[in-house]
Amino acid sequence: MSLDKNTTVGIVGAGTMGSGIAQIASTFGHEVYLFDAFPDQLKKSEEGLVKILNRQVEKERMSQDEVDGILSRIHFVDHLTDFKNCGIVLEAIIEDLQIKQDQFARLEAIVPKGCVLATNTSSLSIASISSSLEAPERFLGIHFFNPAPLMKLVEIIPGISTDQTVQKDARVLIDSWKKTTVLASDTPGFIVNRVARPFYGEALRILEEGVADAATIDWAMKEIGGFKMGPFELMDLIGHDVNYKVTETVFKEFYYDPRFKPSFAQKRLVEAGRLGRKSGIGFYQYGKNAENPAPNKDKQLGKKILNRILAMLINEACDAVFMNVATIEDVDLAMTNGVNYPKGLLKWADDLSPSVVLDWMSTLQVEYREDRYRPNPLLKRKVRNDETFYG
DSSP, X not given: OOOSTTOOEEEEOOSHHHHHHHHHHHHTTOOEEEEOSOHHHHHXXXXXXXXXXXXXXXXXXXXXXXXXHHHHTEEEESOGGGGTTOSEEEEOOOSOHHHHHHHHHHHHTTSOTTOEEEEOOSSSOHHHHXXXXXOGGGXXXXXXXXSTTTOOEEEEEEOTTOOHHHHHHXXXXXXXXXXXXXXXXXXXXXXXXXXXXXXXXXXHHHHHXXXXXXXXXXXXXXXXXXXXXXXXXXXXXXXXXXXXXXXXXXXXXXXXXXXXXXXXXXXXXXXXXXXXXXXXBSSSBOSTTOOOOOOOOOHHHHHHHHHHHHHHHHHHHHHHHHTTSSOHHHHHHHHHHXXXXXXXXXXXXXHHOHXXXXXXXXXXXXXXXXXXXXXXXXHHHHHHTTOOTTO
């Protein structure tokens, strides 16, 4: 069964992500069946989509006819049997391996033999989830970023058993939804959640060492580095329970590689229930009369902070290429489109010169004598051979 504009799309999970994917698929003309086991969640999803789309009419971005068409193609269902004619089913439920495996085992008995099955997991192994299937060759990861209708990036992750045709057809389909797709191997964190770890981790390490406070680190990354948000603002926005859990998972899945070691400072916030914006306090306070410290706008200190975090980010991007997780181009596309970095990290390395980045990493390694700061072999080879990443 090939995937095209006439393909019926099934989505499991009517939360924010599932509802967002349903909106995208319907916008591009697909009949969509959106399933959730909880009727209240289906109702909430429908009301949310009506509100979001009506706002587009108010802002004159869409006509009422377009919105009516999109809503008419989304069918809110509470039985998986409604998926019997689907050409592709995307799952967007809780990040729990057993629950996902059980869900796909049930789905496999209902959908047509040619139906592609996909998970939106951000942290679980594609191979592990597919092990519950009799036909794992039709299964892969299709990882959208939140909010799905607005974020351009989608990571396509084939598992060890995924058929090449399934991978290709799925990517063509998502491309037809005007998304920027990148191909990633089935390794912890895929591209974005792996390469982005130092943005949080090294910022936390700098904070824990007392080099600078959260406000100063955020100021340096935004004003000097050009990032849209600082690491502490972003962690507060994501939620420390979520961000810490991803870091902990990646650390464990990489056999406790010190590059991904979680932070005690963040762990203590989670333990105290200081989860960020959603709880009213994290690294910053969000109450009505909240007062937060002003940054120290020392440019020399700011550059030192930026260079240290940037060196770690570039080194991690190098590792993703070195370990065949993704191509140079896809790593840079992922970071600019998935987390809105001001520049692709490997393009940034070329602009700085790989030798400068290697000097930064080597200085950190000599200073700390920790494996966390080991320069990646690909970075060392580029410098040794006097090459750039895009040369």
